[in-house]
Amino acid sequence: MGRLVLRRLGATIPVLLLVTAGVFSLLHLTPGDPIDAMMAESVDATVKETLRRQLGLDQPIPVQYAAWMKRLLHGDLGRSIRNGEPVLESVGRRIRPSLELTALAMTISLVIAFPVGILSAYRHNGPVDRVGTSFALFGICMPNFLLALLLIFVFGVTLRWLPISGYLDPLEEGWSGLRSLVLPAVTLGLALAAVVTRTLRSSMLEALTEDYVRTARAKGLSEWAVLRGHVLRNALIPVVTVLGLQLGTLIGGAVITEYVFALPGVGRLVVDAVFARDYPLVQGVVLLIALGFIASNLLVDLLYGLIDPRLRRG
Amino acid sequence: MADRRWNTLRRAARARLAPFGAVVLLGALVIAVAAPLVSPHDPLKQNLGNALAKPSRVHLLGTDNVGRDVLSRVMWGTRVSLVAGFVSVALALLTGGLLGLAAGYTGGRVDGVLMRLMDAVLSFPALVLALALGAVLGAGLTGVLIALAVVYTPTFARLMRGQVLSITAREYVDAARALGASGWRVAWHHVLPNATAPMVVQGSLSVAFAILAEASLSFLGLGIQPPAASWGSMINAGRGYLQQAPWIVFGPGTALFVTVIGLNFVGDAVRDALDPRA
Numbered sequence: 141m142g143r144l145v146l147r148r149l150g151a152t153i154p155v156l157l158l159v160t161a162g163v164f165s166l167l168h169l170t171p172g173d174p175i176d177a178m179m180a181e182s183v184d185a186t187v188k189e190t191l192r193r194q195l196g197l198d199q200p201i202p203v204q205y206a207a208w209m210k211r212l213l214h215g216d217l218g219r220s221i222r223n224g225e226p227v228l229e230s231v232g233r234r235i236r237p238s239l240e241l242t243a244l245a246m247t248i249s250l251v252i253a254f255p256v257g258i259l260s261a262y263r264h265n266g267p268v269d270r271v272g273t274s275f276a277l278f279g280i281c282m283p284n285f286l287l288a289l290l291l292i293f294v295f296g297v298t299l300r301w302l303p304i305s306g307y308l309d310p311l312e313e314g315w316s317g318l319r320s321l322v323l324p325a326v327t328l329g330l331a332l333a334a335v336v337t338r339t340l341r342s343s344m345l346e347a348l349t350e351d352y353v354r355t356a357r358a359k360g361l362s363e364w365a366v367l368r369g370h371v372l373r374n375a376l377i378p379v380v381t382v383l384g385l386q387l388g389t390l391i392g393g394a395v396i397t398e399y400v401f402a403l404p405g406v407g408r409l410v411v412d413a414v415f416a417r418d419y420p421l422v423q424g425v426v427l428l429i430a431l432g433f434i435a436s437n438l439l440v441d442l443l444y445g446l447i448d449p450r451l452r453r454g
Numbered sequence: 455m456a457d458r459r460w461n462t463l464r465r466a467a468r469a470r471l472a473p474f475g476a477v478v479l480l481g482a483l484v485i486a487v488a489a490p491l492v493s494p495h496d497p498l499k500q501n502l503g504n505a506l507a508k509p510s511r512v513h514l515l516g517t518d519n520v521g522r523d524v525l526s527r528v529m530w531g532t533r534v535s536l537v538a539g540f541v542s543v544a545l546a547l548l549t550g551g552l553l554g555l556a557a558g559y560t561g562g563r564v565d566g567v568l569m570r571l572m573d574a575v576l577s578f579p580a581l582v583l584a585l586a587l588g589a590v591l592g593a594g595l596t597g598v599l600i601a602l603a604v605v606y607t608p609t610f611a612r613l614m615r616g617q618v619l620s621i622t623a624r625e626y627v628d629a630a631r632a633l634g635a636s637g638w639r640v641a642w643h644h645v646l647p648n649a650t651a652p653m654v655v656q657g658s659l660s661v662a663f664a665i666l667a668e669a670s671l672s673f674l675g676l677g678i679q680p681p682a683a684s685w686g687s688m689i690n691a692g693r694g695y696l697q698q699a700p701w702i703v704f705g706p707g708t709a710l711f712v713t714v715i716g717l718n719f720v721g722d723a724v725r726d727a728l729d730p731r732a
Contacts, residue, residue: 158570159574410582
């Protein structure tokens with residue numbers, strides 16, 4: 141297990157270098173002068189020059205890169221050009237709603253996907269299976285901003301059961317906080333539930349035909365024990381793979397969901413930074429999101445080792 | 455055994471759905487090309503006296519907040535969606551294909567650098583990367599096309615590289631080499647034709663996702679700029695009128711959903727036709 145961790149960490153280093161280089165060059169991809177892109181034409185030339193010097197844009201690009209990397213390694217991700225707040229502080233203030241949203245969405249998706257997926261496979265071609273398969277197709281083809289508006293239309297505007305925007309922290313406000321997160325979390329969770337259901341169903345179907353399942357039944361294990369101990373356990377690996385692959389989609393979905401429901405999260409911060417043309421803030425937040433994404437993918441890889449002992453060696 | 459039976463069943467179900475997908479795709483293509491002819495009204499013509507009008511015989515999908523005909527705008531928006539979907543995937547397929555060919559065929563350090571580069575692109579959540587690229591490239595369709603192409607390139611590069619590696623190990627390539635074919639001749643005449651089928655399959659499955667991605671970016675305000683119509687931006691603009699005029703959101707929303715489902719069916723059908731193992 142230790143060696144697996146080390147090897148995966150080692151493989152991450154060149155990718156990390158390229159990721160930072162990519163984020164750094166983001167600012168230089170603007171057609172024309174990045175300062176002109178960030179500030180209106182009417183802004184005084186001396187103000188622009190000051191910003192240019194602050195950002196080090198008057199230096200040669202290799203020097204800029206070296207300085208940027210040096211600050212990065214000291215934990216300085218730059219600061220917003222609009223309000224001067226360091227990126228880390230901005231993100232720190234907004235990470236909680238994002239984490240709560242994704243955790244809740246993940247929970248909702250698993251709570252739906254496991255019963256539906258297992259039952260679909262076990263009662264193959266039964267009513268649950270048919271409904272589940274259509275649900276999966278629906279969830280995969282439905283863009284989440286549209287789903288969000290559909291939910292708002294039904295539960296917010298028409299039935300008036302749930303709030304349609306704004307955020308209260310469930311850890312502080314309790315029930316009303318949770319209510320403010322229901323629609324966003326369902327929006328984000330349904331698509332994931334669709335994908336997980338589909339994967340779990342097909343991997344269960346495959347596992348159910350294996351010889352070891354017949355053996356387990358033949359030796360008189362209860363149906364429940366066969367399902368839990370033999371089928372589900374073997375069907376879980378593709379599910380973990382898919383959860384890992386879906387992390388990126390989940391983060392992207394969170395950006396849109398936070399935007400629609402006006403949640404003050406990290407995704408909303410990215411969108412706001414993009415529209416304020418606050419490129420240093422965009423760079424900082426995008427880099428942090430990428431780092432988080434890389435770290436979670438590492439975790440997923442290590443999860444394999446926990447689920448499948450064969451992968452711990454090798 | 456049961457699994458094989460299930461696959462046959464699934465293929466049969468897909469075979470029934472494929473014509474639906476084909477009809478949707480064909481319909482969308484016709485509407486996109488013929489938008490000036492088939493749209494009942496000028497998509498940009500405002501009529502404040504008739505704003506937020508309910509769907510009626512004159513305005514089948516009602517009008518938006520400045521009195522523009524929603525159906526006409528949905529029809530013109532088809533152009534943007536299809537161009538975004540097909541062009542960005544074509545760009546990604548070409549770039550990724552060439553990079554993958556270069557990586558798989560040269561091997562060694564070139565391979566290492568190119569593939570780490572692709573890993574780096576994949577280290578960003580797709581939408582976040584597209585958003586950041588779209589932001590620095592400037593709003594507009596071109597920026598979105600490039601951003602989406604960059605996001606989808608690694609998938610094609612990895613696929614192509616894998617194909618090249620498995621094809622160059624086959625005997626007919628050895629035979630061509632033994633007959634004195636140059637490296638490029640082998641790549642062009644033997645490797646490339648044999649590697650295209652999976653690329654086409656991946657491409658046809660990607661178009662639906664590219665259309666969704668363009669709609670998401672337009673929804674967030676990147677992409678083609680108002681007053682020009684795109685489904686994503688129409689949906690965003692209609693958000694504030696969900697109560698009085700839900701048709702502003704659900705007109706283009708339905709168009710988007712149906713197109714994406716149709717393209718998914720077409721993609722599945724292409725896969726079944728070209729890849730007998732799936």
